[in-house]
Structure formats: C-alpha cells, structure tokens
Amino acid sequence: MNTILKAGALACALLSGTAAAATAEMTLRYVEGSPNRGAKSRALTDFGNELAKLSNGELEIEFHWGGALLKWGAIFDGVAAQTADMGTLIAAYNPKELQGQGIGDLPIGESGDAWVGSRALHELLTTNADMIDALARQNIVFVGAIHTTANQVMCKGADIKGVADLKGKKYRGAGIYSHALSDYGATIVNLTYGESYQALDTGLVDCSQVLLYSIDPYKFWEIIDQVLIIDWGQTAGIVAGINKDVHDRLSDSQREALRKAGDFLTDRQAEYLIEEDLAARAALEAGAYGRPVEVIHASAEDEAILDEISKKYIDDWKTNMAAQGYDADAAYAQYLELLDKYARERDEKGYPWTR
Structure with missing residues (x-):
C-alpha cells in the first residue's frame, strides 16, 4: 500500500510540475486593424520582442494584422470579452466606453508632438485613478500609448494663406477636427483617408487633413500644391490595451x-x-517630390483661431467624462501639466533616442 501511495504521490507531483510549466508560458493574441507595415506595426513588433525578452520567454505576442481576426470597429468588444487578449483600441470607435483615453483626441498644447503627446497620455493613464478605473470598468488595462503625429492640411487649387481661408472650402477631415472646422465655416465632405487622393484630384474637396509622413506612400505629392503646417493635435486617442482578466x-x-x-x-x-515626420517635412521644404508644393507655416493668428474653435470640444470631453462620475477637471489639469513636463524635457534634453 505504501508503494502505491508513493507512486500516486509521485505521479501527482509530476502532473503538477507539468501544469506549472504549461502555465508559465503564455501566447497573447494581439489584434491590430492596420496591415503589417509602417511605424506602428514596426513598433508593435519591437514591443512583442521586448516583452518576450523581459519575461524570459514566458510571454509572447501573436499578432493578427489588418483586421484578420477583428475589424477596427470590433476590436474593443473583442478585447473586453477576450475574443483577443490584447489589441489597439481607438477612442473614436467607442467614444463612450473609451471616454477617458479620448482626452488624447483633444487639440491641446504640445499633444501633436508624437513623443510629448504619447508620454503625457501614458503617464496619465497609469497614474490617474479615474483614468485607470474608466478602462477597468470596460475590463481593459492600459499597456502603451500610440500616436499618429500632428494634423496638418493639404490642398489643391485652393490658394489658401492660412486657416481663415478654409472658410467656405470643401474639406475632408476626421473627428473633432472636422467638426471644429465645420463650425468655423468649412464645408465638410465625409470620406475615408484613402479616398482623399481622388477627391482632391477631381475637385470633390479643396483641402484635406493630412499626416505628413503619409504624403509619400499615398502619393499625395502628385496632386497637391499646398501644405499648411498647423500641428493641430492628433487624429485619435489610441492605446494598446489588454483584457483585465488576462492581465490579472x-x-x-x-x-x-x-x-x-x-x-x-x-x-x-x-x-x-x-523620424518619418521629420523626413517628410524636410522633403517638402527641399522640394524633393519633383513638383512644387508650397509649404505655409501657421501664424499666431492661425493658432489663435484653432485654439478658439477647439474649446467647445474640450468642454464636451469634460462634460462627458464628468457624467461618468469622474473628476474631469482634475484629469484635464494633470494632462496639461504632463504635456508641459514632457515638452520641457524634450527641449532641455532632446528625445530619449537622441541622448
């Protein structure tokens, strides 16, 4: 009997050890709506490699690109319900559920700088109790901040001199940026970003919101004749998030x-x-695209107009955040302080990768 008991105990111990080994390593399914190319996919791939290294191989990422597992509009629900373990979450697709991180949508101060804006959002979402709870309610834990770079304006045949000339122009934009310019007097044409080329080429729109690094791959340089550099916020509050049950x-x-x-x-x-944004700016200034594209830099008057037409949407964010029971004013004030903090650090020390 003792021999049988000992054998049973040994078998249990071996099975227990096998189970422990099996649970020590985990592959996390990450869903991303964009194809596997560009700055974001490169950074996410590096993130996966870094996580494997930091966890000594215990955590690995299995990426599902280009909506192969979940389309953009379904990623939030998919991660919250653990159809996927992780994913890129965009506040614009789920504005109520992702109200907190939507602060990254707002055209505030230096938020358009990709490092300053993402660093400020990262610290806010990891230190502000309300922001942490707002995601936790959705069964999500924040992992990292993702930026788009600042919004600019490109035009064809519009002969603009500044923001004031956008009044009456047919304009393709996104999110609060199109709403704000509509309030100002632009005529908004609802199109996807990918449809901007044909719309500008055919005269369906006079101007369009643009991210400078996309001018080359989308071949916008073939048709545009003006770019207005306004550094007006970023397109969306975007984060990498993980299902809270998985995280816990x-x-x-x-x-x-x-x-x-x-x-x-x-x-x-x-x-x-x-890196991509600076290269695009340099190419525009040097006329490197092989045809003339006038570069207009925003004036103090332009900046004042943009600040004024943005206020309503900042107030809307505060109202909606407060309606969920959170201290929106405190979160907003902290975000402003963080933007100033990281802008000063950039100015004094440069970006981390250049030090």
Whole structure:
C-alpha cells in the first residue's frame, strides 16, 4: 500500500510540475486593424520582442494584422470579452466606453508632438485613478500609448494663406477636427483617408487633413500644391490595451515585464513616427517630390483661431467624462501639466533616442 501511495504521490507531483510549466508560458493574441507595415506595426513588433525578452520567454505576442481576426470597429468588444487578449483600441470607435483615453483626441498644447503627446497620455493613464478605473470598468488595462503625429492640411487649387481661408472650402477631415472646422465655416465632405487622393484630384474637396509622413506612400505629392503646417493635435486617442482578466492572471513578474514593454512601446512608436515626420517635412521644404508644393507655416493668428474653435470640444470631453462620475477637471489639469513636463524635457534634453 505504501508503494502505491508513493507512486500516486509521485505521479501527482509530476502532473503538477507539468501544469506549472504549461502555465508559465503564455501566447497573447494581439489584434491590430492596420496591415503589417509602417511605424506602428514596426513598433508593435519591437514591443512583442521586448516583452518576450523581459519575461524570459514566458510571454509572447501573436499578432493578427489588418483586421484578420477583428475589424477596427470590433476590436474593443473583442478585447473586453477576450475574443483577443490584447489589441489597439481607438477612442473614436467607442467614444463612450473609451471616454477617458479620448482626452488624447483633444487639440491641446504640445499633444501633436508624437513623443510629448504619447508620454503625457501614458503617464496619465497609469497614474490617474479615474483614468485607470474608466478602462477597468470596460475590463481593459492600459499597456502603451500610440500616436499618429500632428494634423496638418493639404490642398489643391485652393490658394489658401492660412486657416481663415478654409472658410467656405470643401474639406475632408476626421473627428473633432472636422467638426471644429465645420463650425468655423468649412464645408465638410465625409470620406475615408484613402479616398482623399481622388477627391482632391477631381475637385470633390479643396483641402484635406493630412499626416505628413503619409504624403509619400499615398502619393499625395502628385496632386497637391499646398501644405499648411498647423500641428493641430492628433487624429485619435489610441492605446494598446489588454483584457483585465488576462492581465490579472499574470504573475507579478509577468505584469512588470508587460509594464516595462508598454513603456518601451510608447517611446519606440513615437521615435519611428518622428523620424518619418521629420523626413517628410524636410522633403517638402527641399522640394524633393519633383513638383512644387508650397509649404505655409501657421501664424499666431492661425493658432489663435484653432485654439478658439477647439474649446467647445474640450468642454464636451469634460462634460462627458464628468457624467461618468469622474473628476474631469482634475484629469484635464494633470494632462496639461504632463504635456508641459514632457515638452520641457524634450527641449532641455532632446528625445530619449537622441541622448
């Protein structure tokens, strides 16, 4: 009988050890709506490699690109319900549920700088109790901030001199940026970003919102004749998030590895975007696209107009955030302080990857 008991105990111990080994390693399914190309996908791939390294191989990322598992509009629900473990969450698709992170949508101060804006959002979403709770209510934990770079304006045949000349122009924009310009007097034409080329080429629109690094791959340089540099916020509050149940099942060391990898992602994606943005600016200024494109830099008057037409949408965010039971004024004030903090750090020390 003792021999049988000992054998049984040994078998249990071996099975227990096997189960422990099996649960020590985990593959996290990450859904991303865009194809596997560009700054964001490069940064996400680096993030996956960094997480594997920091967790000693215990955590690996299996990426599902281009809506292969979930389309953009379904990613939030999919991550919240654990159809996927992780994903890129865009506040514009789920404005009520992702109201907190939607602060990243707002055209405030230096938020258009990819590093300053993402760093400020990252710290806000990891230190502000209301912001953490707002995501936790949706069964989401923030991992890292993702930026788009600042919004600019490109035109064809519009002969604009500044923001004031957008009144009466047919304009393609997105989110609060199109709403604000509509309030100002522009005629908004609802099109996707990918439809901007044909719309400008055919005269369906006079001007369009643009991210400078997209001018080359989308071949906008073939048709536009003006670019107005306004550095007006960013297009969307975007984050990498993880299902909270999955997050809570991780060990302490795995959660710490994920935290550090998310911090890495925030800086790495900003680095890639800023490199592409600076290259696009240099190409425009040097006339490197092979045809003339006039570059107009925003004046103090332009900045004053943009600040004025943005106020309503900042107030709307505060109202909607407060309606969910949160201290919106405190979160907004902290975000402003963080934008100033990281802008000063950039000005004094440069970007982290240049130090």
